[in-house]
Amino acid sequence: LGSVIAYFTSAKFLLxxxxxxxxxxxxxxxxxxxxxxxxxxxxxxxxxxxxGLVVAGSVLLLGALIGDWVDKNSRLKVAQxxxxxxNSSVILCGVILMIIFLFxxxxxxxxxxxxxxxxxxxxxxxxxxxxxxxxxTAITIQRxxxxxxxxxxxxxxxxxxxxxxxxxQLTNILAPMAVGQIMTFGSPxxxxxxxxxxxxxxxxxxxxxxxxxxxxxxxLAHKSAKVEASELKQLNVKKESDMKPAxxxxxxxxxxxxxxxxxxxxxxxxxxxxAEPFITFRDGWVxxxxxxxxxxxxxxxxxxxxxxxxDCITTGYAYTQGLSxxxxxLLMGASAVTGIMGTVAFTWLRRKCGLIxxxxxxGVAQLACLILCAISVFMPGSPMDLTVSPFADISAxxxxxxxxxxxxxxxxxxxxxxxxxxxxxxxxAPANSDPEMSPEPVPxxxxxxxxxxxxxxRVGLWSFDLTVTQLLQENVIESERGIINGVQNxxxxxxxxxxxxxxxxxxxxxxxxxLVLISVSFVAMGHIMYFRFAQKSLGKQLFVCHTPDPKAAxxxxxPGNTSxx
Numbered sequence: 100l101g102s103v104i105a106y107f108t109s110a111k112f113l114l115x116x117x118x119x120x121x122x123x124x125x126x127x128x129x130x131x132x133x134x135x136x137x138x139x140x141x142x143x144x145x146x147x148x149x150x151g152l153v154v155a156g157s158v159l160l161l162g163a164l165i166g167d168w169v170d171k172n173s174r175l176k177v178a179q180x181x182x183x184x185x186n187s188s189v190i191l192c193g194v195i196l197m198i199i200f201l202f203x204x205x206x207x208x209x210x211x212x213x214x215x216x217x218x219x220x221x222x223x224x225x226x227x228x229x230x231x232x233x234x235x236t237a238i239t240i241q242r243x244x245x246x247x248x249x250x251x252x253x254x255x256x257x258x259x260x261x262x263x264x265x266x267x268q269l270t271n272i273l274a275p276m277a278v279g280q281i282m283t284f285g286s287p288x289x290x291x292x293x294x295x296x297x298x299x300x301x302x303x304x305x306x307x308x309x310x311x312x313x314x315x316x317x318x319l320a321h322k323s324a325k326v327e328a329s330e331l332k333q334l335n336v337k338k339e340s341d342m343k344p345a346x347x348x349x350x351x352x353x354x355x356x357x358x359x360x361x362x363x364x365x366x367x368x369x370x371x372x373x374a375e376p377f378i379t380f381r382d383g384w385v386x387x388x389x390x391x392x393x394x395x396x397x398x399x400x401x402x403x404x405x406x407x408x409x410d411c412i413t414t415g416y417a418y419t420q421g422l423s424x425x426x427x428x429l430l431m432g433a434s435a436v437t438g439i440m441g442t443v444a445f446t447w448l449r450r451k452c453g454l455i456x457x458x459x460x461x462g463v464a465q466l467a468c469l470i471l472c473a474i475s476v477f478m479p480g481s482p483m484d485l486t487v488s489p490f491a492d493i494s495a496x497x498x499x500x501x502x503x504x505x506x507x508x509x510x511x512x513x514x515x516x517x518x519x520x521x522x523x524x525x526x527x528a529p530a531n532s533d534p535e536m537s538p539e540p541v542p543x544x545x546x547x548x549x550x551x552x553x554x555x556x557r558v559g560l561w562s563f564d565l566t567v568t569q570l571l572q573e574n575v576i577e578s579e580r581g582i583i584n585g586v587q588n589x590x591x592x593x594x595x596x597x598x599x600x601x602x603x604x605x606x607x608x609x610x611x612x613x614l615v616l617i618s619v620s621f622v623a624m625g626h627i628m629y630f631r632f633a634q635k636s637l638g639k640q641l642f643v644c645h646t647p648d649p650k651a652a653x654x655x656x657x658p659g660n661t662s663x664x
Contacts, residue, residue: 122267
């Protein structure tokens with residue numbers, strides 16, 4: 100009984116609990132805000148698209164600056180500030196949305212509708228601030244605090260990373276379902292109120308949990324800039340010793356939480372202050388490029404350039420192929436299960452083969468499963484037809500002076516069940532909703548192979564994601580964790596943004612097969628980058644599997660190799 104109580108009061112468990120609360124609120128908000136924006140703007144995707152573009156662009160441009168702020172301030176200050184800003188922004192957004200839902204008719208008549216437009220801009224701006232604060236929270240907790248709590252025990256760090264990902268997988272499915280039911284049986288306004296209330300309570304509990312974790316882990320009060328004082332050995336000792344000051348970020352030494360003394364700022368001119376964010380942005384990207392794990396991070400980022408996931412694009416395509424919302428919900432549940440299996444596989448493979456080889460095995464497993472997706476493009480039932488112009492539908496409507504397609508008013512339970520409106524044919528319509536008017540049934544061989552590959556590939560995907568995450572945790576010096584992971588987030592958003600641009604350029608279902616092939620190619624390129632990283636790190640011992648010491652480096656380097664892994 101004492102051991103059980105000790106576990107539930109440990110810093111590790113409190114960190115899990117705080118992350119679960121934070122992630123649950125995030126997932127509810129990210130799901131609901133898209134539905135709210137569609138509902139508010141006459142069932143059009145315009146506001147949702149603008150919101151997605153603003154969020155991606157902001158993290159892309161400000162990721163390095165956010166990370167630099169994380170590095171230059173005490174851990175507790177960063178965690179508490181980002182927590183308060185994030186939750187307060189969501190609460191404020193919820194209140195504004197409730198006002199818009201209540202008085203939308205009146206707002207439309209005031210100042211020719213400009214007041215309502217101002218409200219939309221305000222909602223998107225505040226929601227974007229919440230997302231930026233969420234990014235800061237993720238960097239400081241998942242990339243820094245977790246390393247300090249784990250100490251020098253790499254097996255403990257791997258187990259904690261895997262547990263964090265399992266929490267993510269469960270909340271990705273359960274949180275949207277929960278808020279979707281509230282919005283279905285209540286109303287969008289009730290949904291806004293529920294999310295605002297949840298974030299208010301969650302903020303107080305998370306604040307307390309952060310303070311408890313901070314108290315239970317005294318090392319969190321110290322931020323050393325020295326390489327030898329960091330928790331874990333570095334991957335490339337030679338690169339660290341040869342690094343010039345201009346190649347990295349200015350190293351900040353934090354004494355402790357009570358005696359934290361920031362460096363005295365020198366008197367600088369106005370031009371220098373204006374230029375400082377741009378210099379930080381440049382230095383962040385240069386530091387990222389100079390990291391020994393640069394290729395591994397790039398490999399992970401390339402995995403974001405894909406339509407092979409359960410986002411609105413792939414789910415919209417599935418609707419055109421005859422899959423119903425209930426079937427898609429089951430498939431999403433299956434993908435969560437395989438994702439959790441990936442976290443289990445990661446911990447087992449790491450113990451048996453070491454960290455770097457785990458990434459190689461995970462990459463091979465993911466690519467092997469995605470071959471099914473590539474095969475599905477050429478199977479019966481695939482609508483792939485490259486003779487159809489991607490802009491045929493848009494051009495026809497423009498020349499005929501017809502309005503571009505918007506989302507027809509769907510049944511609420513369909514949107515709230517899956518959260519994935521059909522973006523490919525311009526409207527949401529349940530498959531075969533009218534038996535008398537429905538076309539001949541589409542063979543399901545192609546779409547079945549597609550989703551079989553996508554679901555099976557989640558095992559390798561999440562195992563690979565955990566591998567690169569831990570490589571970044573172990574091999575980025577403590578003083579640069581924030582800025583390096585901020586740039587990594589920017590890279591991820593950049594490739595994710597490119598995948599949406601790719602869909603905009605080829606939005607028809609007939610071109611989806613081409614998008615699948617391009618996606619598989621980018622995933623393959625990402626794993627080739629990782630293979631090159633592994634080859635440089637391990638040399639001739641790349642394919643020699645062994646059981647590593649849990650507290651030692653994840654893999655042994657060959658004699659004469661400058662890398663100590």
